[in-house]
Amino acid sequence: MGVSQSACRASCCQEAKHAQQEDRGNEVSFPARHFAADPGGLEEAAQVVWSDMPEQGFETGAIFSNSESLMLGALSSAPVEPVRSKVLDPDMEMLRGISLSSTLLGGGHLWRYSPQTFTTEQRMALYKKSKPMQHLDMFISHTWWTAGWRKAVALYFQSTASIIFAAWLFCIFMSFVLCITDVLPLPFVYQANLLGFTELCPMGCWILCSGLLGPLLASVFYIYLPCCTSPVCFVDVACIHQADQALMQRGVQGIGGFLAVTRELRVLWSPPYLSRLWCIFELAAFRKANPEGKITLKPLFVEMAVLCIWVVLFGMNICFFIARSGRNGANIAAYTLAIVPFPPAVYVLRKNYLAKKKLLVDMEEFDLNRVSCYNESDREFIHSAISDWYGSAQAFTRFVQGPLRRELVAPILATNLPWSYIFLIITPTFSLSMETLLALWKGGAPVECLIAWTAGMLLGNNCFFVPAGIVLMLYLCDRFAAPVGSTCLAGFLQSLAIVFVMIFYALVVSASSNLLIYAGVWTALVWLGIAVLCFLALTIVYSRRRPHFVDFVDP
Known part of the structure; x- marks a missing residue:
């Protein structure tokens, strides 16, 4: 998930158009200064590290408003203390999930199109597809800088093989x-x-013909079945309210708690993933919020x-x-x-296996100081937060290169x-x-x-x-x-x-x-x-x- 864009960039609509031309998706900024009472007080900001998890959560889902100003206004008005308390404890009134099969309807429309292309009515229709939950089976993490159709294909095979x-x-x-x-x-x-x-x-x-058409039709029919047993997942474009500013703010603040009641963090890995500071931060946040939770790496090249x-x-x-x-x-x-x-x-x-080699190299040579972030205040806040969690940026780097790498990379090291x-x-x-x-x-x-x-x-x-x-x-x-x-x-x-x-x-x-x-x-x-x-x-x-x-x- 999570990506941060500079708030001073062009409007979201212009940015979405540019991202679509490059087939790289969309990113949006939730600057750290909007979570701190004093933008210059990084030491205080570092103590509110859990409150930043909502920022991280947005890369997997969508851009939540027609302009950055709406979201930033919602976040900047939030006091620091409620953010601290709510993020650690799940806000069960706001916890919602959507079946994985529902995200694949319409040929994976939710994944294939930039969220910026959705109208308010379409976003609300997506929100109504999600339901209140007590826990989540899966939290899907990805970056919108990767073509959406690849993610739709990957989830289709994973769900219907x-x-x-x-x-x-x-x-x-x-x-x-x-x-x-x-x-x-x-x-x-x-x-x-x-x-x-x-x-x-x-x-x-x-x-020969039925062996092709039959499985294809059956898998599509299965996705549309009301009784389809599909994991309940969190996709923020569908699980966080898109129109009501107060509900949106609560959803943002509750992502850390949502992670705490999620069984699996599924990472749809693509080459840009580990270069995004918010993506790295999300992995760290899930492991802290849910030490017993399962992180599953699903590279799109498979x-x-x-x-x-x-x-x-x-x-x-x-x-x-x-x-x-x-x-x-x-x-x-x-x-x-x-x-x-x-x-x-x-x-x-x-070309696919070049992506695999990039994944291995990125994990082995990971350096927090080299991960890109568009907003310098975001970078300072995240580095302060990670240092507060892991002791130092160097300690977090060793965590990614060591335990996290062993956990995520081992299943895909084999050629087969x-x-x-x-x-x-x-x-x-x-x-x-x-x-x-x-x-x-x-x-x-x-x-x-x-x-x-x-x-x-x-x-x-x-x-x-x-x-x-x-x-x-x-x-x-x-x-x-x-x-x-x-x-x-x-x-x-x-x-x-x-x-x-x-x-x-x-x-x-x-x-x-x-x-x-x-x-x-x-x-x-x-x-x-x-x-x-x-x-x-x-x-x-x-x-x-x-x-x-x-x-x-x-x-």
Whole structure:
């Protein structure tokens, strides 16, 4: 959350327009001087450190008024003592929450558009969607200097991944059954060539299509369900009153108490996050207000990688479907076309992992004195507050580099994506293999052919070797994320080299699987066993990777 802008800058509307042009979001200032009776008394201000938490809270949510003057007027009129007492104790009359799924309605409208573009009526409509609460499941922290659609995509996958996978299983099963029972037509043909079976087989596209459209529609429908079980979260644009100045002031003063009754602080990390002084301050505030609370780091590049790979694999499998259909069997042109999306996809993945490296470097080399803040009085106030909390700015720096870094960074140090995401990614490949299995079945292939295809291709390749290939590609994109040269051509050649490695991997796996699967049932089962062993070995190696941290001790 939290960002501070200079109060002397242009109006919020002008600033929002400028931020949208740069795709960086919005920031607003809540200067520290408005919380202190004496703007020059930093020592007194440092004693009111909890009162600054409401300032920090605003970056994740929105700009709360049509102009800075309204908010600053509300805050400047607040006496110091009530701020001290109210922030430490939750103001239960003001505590409100909104379901995470509600924030994703309308294609993530709440996240995709700058809050400055909302009218007063729209802001009040958002406020009415939130409900009074006794506690919160989640407090979402992010910066508006990051494109909102990325946050919407990340939260969508985080909220609906299990629904997408369950819907995919249901859709491919029902499509398979409906095709087997001749309810759905099979308009295409497949030239079989397996264990001596070389007949033309009827082939459909229902499994592949339903495997795409079904999960998408199901996940969107799930978000709109009234009975949808979704975490209750705090998003300030929806949970703090936007029109009534007194209620707005109470909401601002109560954010510290809201943090105290929140189970999880979810950080939607993006490259600008740790460069914002208010974001750093919010992490410190949550840990002080809620020592037992959970801070979860959710880098936006993770879900962006999932989306990128899934789109590429789905496009490739469409090309493979075209290549396999027809009387002449494989079409080399279609197979070649399937490779076209790979170079740009690898380039995007490398850019994603550059963001990961920036996160690691930012945490390791964090220095409070280098974090930017537009308003010097804000900087002085926050530094005084942090020194009061942690003893000194240097002590807080060591806290970020040490305990906080270990807590936040360890889960994302491994190259691999979560296995749940990887198996979500391979759904297009599995769907295509199910189409081929259905074609063999409807074409009258012997049982031996069906068993060999199921064991070797459907399970061995799709469930084990394809995930291994994804892990290999992610490792290469991570390992060689940084460009070796300063020119665009060097970066392109670097991505192309990774593509060639992946093509070589695919050719080796394809040739080996064809050799063993087409040799007979037992060799297909051997191939499945090899795939399982490779998968288990990969899982063990991945699970045993432990991050190495250097402890920072007092000099």
